[in-house]
Amino acid sequence: MSTALAPSTAAQAGATPLVRIRDLHVTFATRERTVHALNGVDLDLAAGEVLCILGESGSGKSVTLRALLRILPRFARISGRIEVAGRDVMAMGARELADFRGAQAAMVFQEPMTALDPVFTIGRQIAEVVERHEGASRAQAEARALELLELVQIPSAKRRLSAYPHELSGGLRQRAMIAVALACRPKLLLADEPTTALDATVQIQVLLLLRELQQKLGMGVIFVTHDLGVAGEIADRVAVMYAGKVVEEGPVGPFMAGPLHPYPRGLLASTVHGHMRGRKLQTIPGAPPALSTPPVACSFAPRCPLAEPACEAAPPPMVEAGAGRRARCIKMLPA
């Protein structure tokens, strides 16, 4: 594995990253089958930085986020190192974890309807977080809940405090969940496809809100998405995952202009946009691997137009390409 490499601009600049993940492995083992979901993930996030993890279903992007908060199911086997703000998340006990979640790092999920509790009002759910983590009185917590609803730009915030989740529209519900996540001013916000379930005109509102809040509050954000457009709107840096590994990483601008790794290259070419009418879309043949065994070679090689025997022989190392860019490919394309 390439754990000796120190990823990211933050590490290069000498600052302590907000998040530091090294050689993270996650395996889901049930009686029926075993899935090697993460196979050696290394990631860094600087304070105040927005990192988008891009990938298709099964690539391990959501598992990485959940591992960060240690909210994976019991039968998941985790190994590797996870540090958030210098604290070893893997070594935390149940009590420490409960203090850590929500206060240091908070998560926004894709489906606000299932993530919010249907039997409590929005105001109560926010206040509860503040009471639990900051020991605030009920009145203080409720005042803070109102501030938070105003922060996430919910109209008639005062009235909405006493609304139940089902009484809100999809966009307002997602804003309310962001308010819950921000209740204790976390340094790290994790967002798992938070705008995927929203309508187009609402999605852009929530993206712009998240961008604004991130800048105002100076949070580090890890934003998981399958949508290149969403990454283009919000990311400082992009990490592309495939078959449980980061295959390319770098600043968003150069990445969008021309990825180094053949997988994101194919992904960008097969994404429908603009004036592609009448042309045949480029596709990536085949499908991602099933991950029932840990990879012993490049996982993308079977679908790769550039594959050669060496690609099937050993897992490729992460290769530095300068300017904070790197890709896990021995046939790396020139940028």
Add this chain to the structure above:
Amino acid sequence: MEQIQDLGGPAQPLLALQGLIKHFPIKGGLFGRTVAKVRAVDGVSFSVCKGETLGIVGESGCGKSTTARLLMRLMEPDAGSMIFDGQAVGEPRAGGISLRDYRRQVQMVFQDSYASLNPRLPIEDSIAFGPLVHGTPREEARQRARELLAAVGLSPQQFARRYPHELSGGQRQRVNIARALALRPRMVILDEPVSALDKSVEAQVLNLLVELKEQFGLTYVFISHDLNVVQFISDRVLVMYLGEVVEIGPVEAIYDRPAHPYTRALLASRPSMDPARRRLAPPLTGDPPNPVNPPSGCRFRTRCAFAEEVCARSKPTLAAVEGGHLAACHMADPASGHSRAGREVAAA
């Protein structure tokens, strides 16, 4: 079983809808009375030309999926008429076409590839099911199913006896497409057919749909919330908002010269892949209103930056605008009394 012959010639629309209405009652109170109505589709008229792909776009609650179900006659409209190649649908005694014959010629592919296949049938049997019901001999139907599997890019030797859970999402959607083609339909309604697929697989299925259309001489109605996909596949595009058509026309006109402020906002809401050209402000605020109590007059006026008193008072009708397409906006009608009427609207 062959495709049924064209009746009215190429100029006659394959399907013409007039004043289609579908309201869903909301029951409530002590005796289950109807307390309100969801106006899902509220007076929709358009036609689908022979051999074209008509894209339908809009946000959740705009009525696009209800429209699809009405087109397929999976539900009865409350009012309105449907004419299929000159024949009134569901009125065989008045010289029209029976629902049974109509459904042979119009088939549908749904978003959820798993839920729309019978989990207990091998996929070959699912594909052959329609032809069997319509009287095709068993062996012929099976043969046809295998040909269609090959046509959608799944090797019959390898896949014919598999069950839906043994396939990936993209493969299952190919099976659904094969099944829709089994009765040799003339028109296929595709309701968000690629929305649940990963991007690399989405491109494969879109290419396949384009090929099949050519190969089988099909007409598509393609429903999606993804504006990029609709732009790629459609010849004409119809934009819906709260149960009504707000704009319809050739794909270039809609995407390059949108006339309705809602269409403009929808197009401007697409995230940009270029980080140097990020959006600075959202084109619209708020969510689409609830279709239970839609606003009076123009239904978009509550979110429209150009709304005036006339927009609340009277409902704009679809009328020709510059660029040769139709839009329902008072600003496009010089006689409406809107202060911007007849003037080129400043880009929203």
